[in-house]
Amino acid sequence: MTKIFTFSSLVLALLSPLHAWSATSIKATVNGMVCAFCAQGIEKRLSQLDAAQTVFVDLKRKTVAVQIKEGQALDEKTIAHEITEAGYDVVKLERVNQSVQDIKAQLKK
Amino acid sequence: MRGRLQHVLSWNRWYPALLLLSVMGTAQAAPMGFKDSWMVMAENSASWQDISANYALTPRWAVGAGSTFMRSDDKAISRTLTEATATHLAKRWNMPEAQANVWLLGGVGSVSGNDFSGSRTMVTPGFQLDYETTRIYSAMTARFNRADGLNHDMLSLRAGFSFYEADYDEPQPWFIVEARRMNGLSEATEVTPMLRIIHKRYFLELGVNQKNEVRTNLMLNF
Numbered sequence: 568m569t570k571i572f573t574f575s576s577l578v579l580a581l582l583s584p585l586h587a588w589s590a591t592s593i594k595a596t597v598n599g600m601v602c603a604f605c606a607q608g609i610e611k612r613l614s615q616l617d618a619a620q621t622v623f624v625d626l627k628r629k630t631v632a633v634q635i636k637e638g639q640a641l642d643e644k645t646i647a648h649e650i651t652e653a654g655y656d657v658v659k660l661e662r663v664n665q666s667v668q669d670i671k672a673q674l675k676k
Numbered sequence: 677m678r679g680r681l682q683h684v685l686s687w688n689r690w691y692p693a694l695l696l697l698s699v700m701g702t703a704q705a706a707p708m709g710f711k712d713s714w715m716v717m718a719e720n721s722a723s724w725q726d727i728s729a730n731y732a733l734t735p736r737w738a739v740g741a742g743s744t745f746m747r748s749d750d751k752a753i754s755r756t757l758t759e760a761t762a763t764h765l766a767k768r769w770n771m772p773e774a775q776a777n778v779w780l781l782g783g784v785g786s787v788s789g790n791d792f793s794g795s796r797t798m799v800t801p802g803f804q805l806d807y808e809t810t811r812i813y814s815a816m817t818a819r820f821n822r823a824d825g826l827n828h829d830m831l832s833l834r835a836g837f838s839f840y841e842a843d844y845d846e847p848q849p850w851f852i853v854e855a856r857r858m859n860g861l862s863e864a865t866e867v868t869p870m871l872r873i874i875h876k877r878y879f880l881e882l883g884v885n886q887k888n889e890v891r892t893n894l895m896l897n898f
Contacts, residue, residue: 597770598770598771598772599768599769599770599771599774599775600775601773601774601775601808601809601810602775602808602810602874603842603844603845603848603874603875603876604706604874604876604877604878604879604895604897605706605710605775606844607876607877607897608709608710608711608713608897609710610844611710611713612710612711624844625843625844626810626841626842626843626844627810627841627843629772651735652710652711652735653710653711653735654710654735654765654768654770655770656770658772
């Protein structure tokens with residue numbers, strides 16, 4: 568019984584940090600993103616945010632995703648503001664517990 | 677034969693179709709970048725060379741400067757224009773699969789020529805209408821280049837398609853055809869099929885017009 572308890576505690580202890588490290592991203596659906604030459608403004612502006620770890624732009628699926636740095640905060644309003652300043656319209660915003668890599672892989676399926 | 681070719685290429689013959697095409701949906705790469713960015717543009721051909729740059733103060737306004745060299749078809753007349761410019765995004769429609777824009781363009785500067793002495797003040801108001809999807813592109817640009825005794829109004833119509841839909845970080849090749857005419861310098865409509873490559877901040881066009889003259893356009897946004 569003690570062994571089971573010790574083992575369970577060890578597993579939980581190992582999993583807890585993993586849970587804490589799970590990535591959070593903000594995913595936006597953006598209208599008007601048809602050309603990389605024009606849309607690169609979105610990537611540049613979002614990449615300059617202190618809390619942005621990775622930025623992903625997908626023209627085909629009209630998606631922009633920003634992975635938030637661990638321990639930092641970034642709200643949807645800021646993302647919407649930066650995309651609007653770059654000249655585009657945000658039609659949907661969602662916070663997801665996924666990394667940009669995961670979102671990229673999911674969209675490419 | 678030459679007369680027949682001129683007839684085929686005559687402006688009056690193509691204008692309605694090209695205008696219709698432009699109204700249906702045309703686009704040129706945006707003449708300014710996103711807020712707080714620089715846009716550098718250059719064109720080189722036998723009868724036209726220009727270089728300009730602007731800075732986007734807001735998402736809708738950019739100011740800059742440029743220099744243009746224009747030459748007549750018979751090489752007898754040339755103009756050199758140096759101007760301060762302003763670019764305004766008057767209206768943008770961001771659609772799920774497309775974008776359309778109305779741009780207002782303007783400039784004021786000094787023009788000199790080889791057929792008059794000194795320089796004159798030239799104003800260059802204009803506009804651009806464009807429509808673009810990830811596969812189709814079209815644009816109509818008009819510039820009214822005027823100075824005392826000079827009228828070099830220019831109209832350009834562009835249409836084309838991309839060979840395939842590219843990912844954001846992949847180079848995307850396009851086939852574009854431009855018909856362009858400039859009053860007072862060329863009586864012929866210049867038609868130039870071009871290969872366009874877009875890769876993020878880089879924009880390059882290479883083409884050869886009906887007089888077998890090479891043309892290069894470059895744009896860089898940073």
